[in-house]
Amino acid sequence: xxxxxxQPAAYKWSIQKVVFSYLxxxxxxxxxxxxxxxxxxxxxxxxxxxxxxxxxxMLEEMKMELSLHPSxxxxxxxxxxxxxRQVKQVREMLKKNIDLLIISPNEAHPLAAVVEEAYNMGIxxxxxxxxxxxxxxxxxxxxxxYQIGKMAAxxxxxxxxxxKGSVGEVMGLPGSSPAIERSKGFIDQIKKYPExxxxxxxxxDWLKEQAENQLRSHQSKLKGTxxxxxxxxVMASGSWNVLKELDLQKETKVIGVDALPGARAxxxxxxxxxxxxxxxxxxxxxxxISTAFAILSNKPFQKENVLQTVVIDSTNVELMKMQWAKFxxxxxxxxxxxxxxxxxxxxxxxxxxxxxxxVITLVLVVVFGGLAFHSLLENRKINKRLELKNAEIIDxxxxxxxxxxxxxxxxxxxxxxxxxxxxxxxxxxxxxxxxLEDLLKDPKxxxxxxxxxxxxxxxxxxLLKLVNQLIDYRKIxxxxxxxxxxxxxxxxxxxxxxxxxxxxxxxxxxxxxxxxGGKEMMAWFxxxxxxKVMFNLLSNALKFTADNGRIYVHLSSxxxxxxxxxxxxxxxxxxxxxxxxxxxxxxxxSGQSRGSGLGLSLSKExxxxxxxxxxxxxxxxxxTTFTVKLPLNNAGLAKPEDSRYQDKNSRLYDQVxxxxxxxEENLKTTKDQTFNxxxxxxMLIVEDNPDLLQYLSEKFEHDxxxxxxxxxxxxxxxxxxxxxxxxxxxxxxxxxxGTDLAxxxxxxxxxxxxxxxxxxxxxxxxxxxxxxxSMADLYLTKPFNFDYLHANVENLLRNRGIxxxxxxxxxxxxxxxxxxxxxxxxxxxxxxxxxxxNLSNEDFSVEDLCRSIGxxxxxxxxxxxxxxxxxxxxxxLNRRLKKAKxxxxxxxxxxxxxxxxxxxxxxxxxxxxxxxxxxxxxxxxRKAMVKNxx
Numbered sequence: 001x002x003x004x005x006x007q008p009a010a011y012k013w014s015i016q017k018v019v020f021s022y023l024x025x026x027x028x029x030x031x032x033x034x035x036x037x038x039x040x041x042x043x044x045x046x047x048x049x050x051x052x053x054x055x056x057x058m059l060e061e062m063k064m065e066l067s068l069h070p071s072x073x074x075x076x077x078x079x080x081x082x083x084x085r086q087v088k089q090v091r092e093m094l095k096k097n098i099d100l101l102i103i104s105p106n107e108a109h110p111l112a113a114v115v116e117e118a119y120n121m122g123i124x125x126x127x128x129x130x131x132x133x134x135x136x137x138x139x140x141x142x143x144x145x146y147q148i149g150k151m152a153a154x155x156x157x158x159x160x161x162x163x164k165g166s167v168g169e170v171m172g173l174p175g176s177s178p179a180i181e182r183s184k185g186f187i188d189q190i191k192k193y194p195e196x197x198x199x200x201x202x203x204x205d206w207l208k209e210q211a212e213n214q215l216r217s218h219q220s221k222l223k224g225t226x227x228x229x230x231x232x233x234v235m236a237s238g239s240w241n242v243l244k245e246l247d248l249q250k251e252t253k254v255i256g257v258d259a260l261p262g263a264r265a266x267x268x269x270x271x272x273x274x275x276x277x278x279x280x281x282x283x284x285x286x287x288x289i290s291t292a293f294a295i296l297s298n299k300p301f302q303k304e305n306v307l308q309t310v311v312i313d314s315t316n317v318e319l320m321k322m323q324w325a326k327f328x329x330x331x332x333x334x335x336x337x338x339x340x341x342x343x344x345x346x347x348x349x350x351x352x353x354x355x356x357x358x359v360i361t362l363v364l365v366v367v368f369g370g371l372a373f374h375s376l377l378e379n380r381k382i383n384k385r386l387e388l389k390n391a392e393i394i395d396x397x398x399x400x401x402x403x404x405x406x407x408x409x410x411x412x413x414x415x416x417x418x419x420x421x422x423x424x425x426x427x428x429x430x431x432x433x434x435x436l437e438d439l440l441k442d443p444k445x446x447x448x449x450x451x452x453x454x455x456x457x458x459x460x461x462x463l464l465k466l467v468n469q470l471i472d473y474r475k476i477x478x479x480x481x482x483x484x485x486x487x488x489x490x491x492x493x494x495x496x497x498x499x500x501x502x503x504x505x506x507x508x509x510x511x512x513x514x515x516x517g518g519k520e521m522m523a524w525f526x527x528x529x530x531x532k533v534m535f536n537l538l539s540n541a542l543k544f545t546a547d548n549g550r551i552y553v554h555l556s557s558x559x560x561x562x563x564x565x566x567x568x569x570x571x572x573x574x575x576x577x578x579x580x581x582x583x584x585x586x587x588x589x590s591g592q593s594r595g596s597g598l599g600l601s602l603s604k605e606x607x608x609x610x611x612x613x614x615x616x617x618x619x620x621x622x623x624t625t626f627t628v629k630l631p632l633n634n635a636g637l638a639k640p641e642d643s644r645y646q647d648k649n650s651r652l653y654d655q656v657x658x659x660x661x662x663x664e665e666n667l668k669t670t671k672d673q674t675f676n677x678x679x680x681x682x683m684l685i686v687e688d689n690p691d692l693l694q695y696l697s698e699k700f701e702h703d704x705x706x707x708x709x710x711x712x713x714x715x716x717x718x719x720x721x722x723x724x725x726x727x728x729x730x731x732x733x734x735x736x737x738g739t740d741l742a743x744x745x746x747x748x749x750x751x752x753x754x755x756x757x758x759x760x761x762x763x764x765x766x767x768x769x770x771x772x773x774s775m776a777d778l779y780l781t782k783p784f785n786f787d788y789l790h791a792n793v794e795n796l797l798r799n800r801g802i803x804x805x806x807x808x809x810x811x812x813x814x815x816x817x818x819x820x821x822x823x824x825x826x827x828x829x830x831x832x833x834x835x836x837x838n839l840s841n842e843d844f845s846v847e848d849l850c851r852s853i854g855x856x857x858x859x860x861x862x863x864x865x866x867x868x869x870x871x872x873x874x875x876x877l878n879r880r881l882k883k884a885k886x887x888x889x890x891x892x893x894x895x896x897x898x899x900x901x902x903x904x905x906x907x908x909x910x911x912x913x914x915x916x917x918x919x920x921x922x923x924x925x926r927k928a929m930v931k932n933x934x
Contacts (some may be wrong), residue, residue: 041100041296042073043289044093048130049081052206052234052438054258055104055266058128060195061285063332069293081173083110090114094121102126107175109131124175124295126286130177139291141284145178148257148279148309149185155311157193157276160673162254165226170204170239174232179203180258182231183343199225204235204558215242223250233258233278257281259312261324263376266522267461277313296892313499338607340833348846401467451698455691469858482525483610490562494553500540508547517555523562529606533614534601537566544624545570561612561629569623578618612700679705680798682722684740685760686715686729696728699786700793712736716744718750723862725800726793731760739774743850746775750859752823753866755796755840759784800866827853829865835876837882842903846872880904881917888926897921 047055059076065072077095079086083106092112093101099117100336105111112134119125123323124138131140157163169186172179183201190196200221204211211230215222215238222243230236236256243249259266259278266278284307294301440446440453494514505512541551545568554565573581580586582604593679596606607614612630683704687693697706707722709715712733719727727745731738738758745751755777760767768779778792835854838844849872850857864872880902887898899910899922916922920928 002544008746029565039297039867040071040073041293042075042096042098043100043292043853044075044090044096044098045077045670046093046101046103047076047078048092048104049206051080052232053262054234054260054281055230057260057262058104058283058285061283062289065286065289067335069289072293075366079106083107087114087517090118094118095125098123100124100296102128102288102292103127105132105177107173108177108180109175124292126288126292126295126422128284129891132177133722138295139301139303139305141288143281143284143307143309146185148281149182149187150189151185151309151311152182152229152255152257152279153186153189153193153792155279156229157190157196157254159313160255160276161226162195163193165391166197166199166224167227167229168199168221168225169201170214170228170230170235171201172204172206172235173204173218174203176206179206186229202228204238206232206234208234208238208241211238212242215239216245219246222246222248222252227276228254229251230254230256232256232281233260233269233275236275237264237269237277238267240269240313244817254277259320261321261328267312267317267324268310270314271321273314277311280309280310282309288649319470324677345466345860374857404605442576448914451694455695459691467843483529485524485526487522487634488527490523490525490555490564491517493521493527494534494555494564497531497534498538501546505551508542508549510542510545510547511550511552513551514553514555517557517760521555521557521562523630523632526610529610530630533603533628534605536603537628541566541568541570541624544568544572557632560633561631564574564628564630565625567623567625572619572620572622572624573616573621578616581616582614588815616638679703681705681725682707683793684715684716684718684724684727686711686712686727686733686734686738687733688730692730699790710734714740716743719745720748723859723866724754725866726797727754728758728789728793729756729758731758731762739770739776742776743776750855750863752827753800753863755800757789757792759795763905801869827863831864832879838903839876840901840903842900842905844876844903877913878917884910884914884922885918885925889929890923895926898922923934 045059047059050056050059062074066072075098077089077093078088081878086103086106087110089112090101090103094117101115101123103111103115105127110133112132115125116134116136117128119134119136119138121903122352124212125136125143127137127140127693129142131137156167158477161167167190187198190198200218202211202214202218204214211234223246228236228239228243230239233256236254240249240254243254254274255267255275255277256266256275257279259270259280260283261267265274269275270278282745287305287307289306291301293299294377304850310316311926320721351843388852446453491514495516498512498514501512504510536550538553545551549569552565552567554563554567556565557561577586581601584601586601594858604614607628607630610630612628614629615627617622617627618624643804678848683700683701684707685696686709687696690710693710697708700706707718707724708757709718712735714728715729715733718724729738729741733741738760742756742758745754745756756775756780757780758774758776759780759782761782768781772779777796780789786914830853831849834849838848846857852862853860856864864870865873867877870878882904884898884904888895895903895911896907899905899907904910904913911921911923914925918925
C-alpha cells in the first residue's frame with residue numbers, strides 16, 4: 001500500500017521538474033540581451049579645492065565623459081583647500097571599497113602617505129593636475145607645469161619684451177607641486193635672458209583676493225615692471241585690478257595660466273584685453289576618466305599622460321571661443337540624444353516583457369497539454385512497475401525471514417558454544433581449588449606463601465561465581481531453569497543462611513540480625529533460587545557497609561506473599577545507580593567492592609521466574625534497602641519436591657564459599673623493618689584493587705620505599721607530598737583515570753620529572769596511544785609479567801640518573817643542554833636565576849628560595865635532588881665558589897672583597913671551603929693565575 005502512494009508522488013515530482021526546466025529555458029532565452037553589459041565600477045574623486053572656475057570645469061569634463069559609462073558609480077569630495085581634510089576624505093573613500101581613486105592633491109608632502117596607502121591596498125591611483133612626493137601611483141594626468149613655466153618665460157621674453165625688461169611672478173600655494181614646477185620652469189628659462197630682471201615673487205595661494213593683497217602691500221615694486229606672470233587666470237585678474245587702481249594697467253601687462261571658457265574666465269579676459277595672454281592649461285578631466293576605465297578594464301594605458309598647452313592671445317582667442325562654443329553645443333546634443341535613447345530603451349524593455357509573458361503563456365499551454373497526455377501513458381507504465389515492485393518486495397521479505405532465521409541459528413550456536421565453554425571452566429577450577437585448599441592447610445606452606453595462596457583462592461572462587469552466574473543466565477534465556485518449590489520454614493532458612501555470614505560480620509563488628517517472622521513462617525519457595533538471591537544481596541550489603549555498621553534482614557508476610565527486606569547503613573547509591581542497578585553488567589563501587597555487574601541482574605531474573613518482585617530504595621551515604629516479595633503458596637509454581645529443601649544443608653558449603661571468599665581480607669604481615677637498610681629510591685603505587693595493591697607493594701618493598709593510594713585524588717596528594725622517584729598507577733580509578741593523573745603530574749613543575757607507568761586491562765591500539773599521549777612514560781596491559789614491570793622501572797630510573805649528570809656539573813650552562821621536559825627546563829632556569837641573583841646576599845637562605853619559587857622546602861629539596869643529585873645548600877655554595885674563582889681570575893679585588901661579593905662574610909670560612917673545593921687557598925690560586933699570566 002505504501003508503495004502505491006509513494007510512486008505517484010515521485011511521478012508528480014518528475015513532472016514538476018520538467019515544467020520547471022521548460023520555464024527556466026524560456027526565461028533564459030527571452031531574458032538574455034544581445035549586447036554585453038558593461039561591468040560596474042566605483043570611482044572616487046578627491047578634489048583639493050572646487051571654488052575656482054578651472055576646477056569646476058575639470059569636474060564638468062569628468063561628468064561629460066562619465067555620461068558614456070552609465071553603469072559607473074562616481075563619488076566626489078571637496079577638501080576646500082585643507083590637506084588634513086583631504087586625507088580624511090580619501091580614507092573615507094577607501095572604507096567604502098572604491099575600485100579606483102582619482103586625486104588632485106592639495107599639497108605634495110601631506111598627501112603622499114595616504115596616496116601610498118591606497119596604492120599598497122591594490123587600488124589604482126590616478127593623480128590629476130598635481131603630484132605628491134611619493135612615486136607610488138598608477139597614472140598621472142596633467143600638463144607639464146615646468147614646461148608651462150618655460151613657455152611663459154619664452155613668450156614674455158620674445159613676443160612681449162624683445163629680450164629686455166623686468167617681470168614679476170605671482171605664484172600659487174606654497175608646497176603645491178604646480179606652483180613649485182611652474183616657478184622653477186619660469187625662473188630657469190628667464191635666466192637665459194640676462195637683460196630681463198625678475199623684480200618680485202609673491203604667493204597668491206591661487207586666490208584673487210590673496211594676489212590683490214600681496215600686490216597692494218608691495219606697490220613700490222610694481223612701478224617699472226613690464227610684465228606680471230600669474231600662475232593662474234584668477235590671480236592674473238586680481239593683479240590687473242590692482243594695476244588699474246594704481247593706473248599702471250597701460251604700462252604693465254599681465255599674462256595668466258588656464259585659458260578657460262566661460263564668464264570672467266581666461267578666454268573672456270584675453271578677449272576683452274584685460275589679460276595680454278593666457279597659457280592654455282587643460283583640466284584633464286576627460287583624460288582622467290578615460291585612463292580610469294582603461295585601467296579598470298585591463299586595457300593598455302600610459303602612466304604619464306602629459307597634456308599639451310598653447311599660448312592664447314589676441315591672435316587666436318576668437319578661434320578658441322568658437323571651438324569651445326561648438327563643443328558645448330555638441331555636448332548638449334549628446335545629452336539630449338542620450339535622454340531619447342533611454343526613453344526608447346524603456347519602451348523596448350516594456351514591450352519585450354509583454355512579449356515574453358505572451359510567449360511563455362502559449363508555451364505553457366502546449367507543455368501542460370503534452371504533459372496531460374504524457375501522464376496518461378505514464379500511469380499505465382507505473383501500474384505495471386508497481387506490480388513488479390510488489391513482487392520484488394515480497395521476495396525480499398522472504399529473503400529477510402530466511403536470513404533472520406540463519407542469524408538466529410548462528411547466534412544460538414555461539415551462545416551454546418559459550419555456555420559449553422563456561423561448563424568446561426568448572427573442571428579446571430575444581431582442580432585448582434582442591435590442591436589449593438590442601439596447600440592452605442599445610443602450616444609450612446602457609447607460613448611461606450600464605451598471602452599469595454589466599455589471594456589465588458579468593459580470585460578462583462570469584463571466577464567460579466562468574467561462571468555459575470553466566471550458566472544460570474543461559475538457563476533462564478532458554479527456559480531450562482526449572483522452579484522446584486517446597487514447603488519450608490522461612491525463619492529457619494534465613495537463620496541458617498545468616499550464620500554463614502556471621503563470622504565476617506563479627507570480624508568487622510557489623511550488627512547482622514534477622515528481625516520479624518516469629519519462630520516459624522511456612523511458605524513455598526525454591527531454596528536454590530532463594531539461596532542465590534540472598535547470598536548475592538547479603539554479600540553486597542557486607543561489601544558496601546563500613547566497619548561497625550549494621551545489616552538488618554526483615555521478614556514479614558501478607559495473606560498472599562512473604563516479604564524479605566535487607567537493610568544496611570552503608571554508602572548508598574545516587575539516582576543514576578538506582579535507575580541502572582538491575583541492568584546487565586552495570587557496576588557500582590571500586591576496587592574490591594567493584595562487582596561483575598551480573599549478580600543483581602541475575603537476582604531480578606530469578607525472582608521474576610519465581611513469580612515475585614525485587615525493588616530497591618537507597619540514599620547516598622545513608623544506606624540501601626532491597627525488598628524481595630514472593631508468593632506464600634505454590635500457585636503457578638512447578639511441581640513441588642519436598643526433598644529439595646530438606647537436603648539443602650549438604651550443598652550450602654560451596655555456595656557460601658563462592659559468595660564469602662571474595663569478602664575475606666588478606667592477612668597483612670607486618671615485617672620488622674627496624675634493621676632494614678634505608679631505601680634510596682621511593683615509589684608511589686595508585687591502585688583501587690586492594691589485592692593488587694598489596695601484591696605490588698610487597699613485591700617492590702624490597703628495593704623501594706613504597707607509598708600507596710587507592711584514588712586519583714589521594715594519589716595526586718601523595719605525589720605532591722612525597723615526590724617519589726617513580727609512580728605506578730592503574731588506568732581505571734574510582735574518581736578519575738590514570739591518564740588524568742599523568743596529565744596532572746606531568747604539567748606541574750613539582751612532579752613533571754617523575755616517570756609514570758600506567759597499568760590497564762584496556763589493550764586496544766587506540767587506548768594504548770591515548771595512554772602514551774597523556775605523557776605517561778610506559779603503558780602496560782594486564783595481565784603483566786612482574787619481572788618485565790620491574791625491569792622497566794629500573795630502566796626508567798636508570799635513564800633519569802643519566803639525565804641528572806647533565807645538570808650537576810654546571811646549571812648555568814644548562815641552556816645549552818637537553819632537558820627532560822620543558823617544565824623541568826623552566827624550573828631549572830628559574831631556580832638558577834634566583835640563586836645567581838642572590839649570590840652576594842649573605843643572608844640568602846633555602847627558605848628565601850622556597851618563597852621565591854612558591855613551593856615547600858621538602859618539595860624543593862626532592863625536586864632538586866631528583867634533577868641535580870645534590871642538596872640545595874651544596875648547590876648554592878658551589879655557585880658562590882665558582883663566582884669567586886671568576887673574580888679572582890679576572891678582576892682586581894682583595895680576597896676579603898671577593899668573599900663579601902659572593903655572600904660569605906667570614907674570610908677564614910671562605911678560604912677553608914675554597915681550598916676544600918679547588919685544593920688551593922684563594923691567595924695561592926691568585927698567585928698561580930698571575931704567574932701563568934706573566
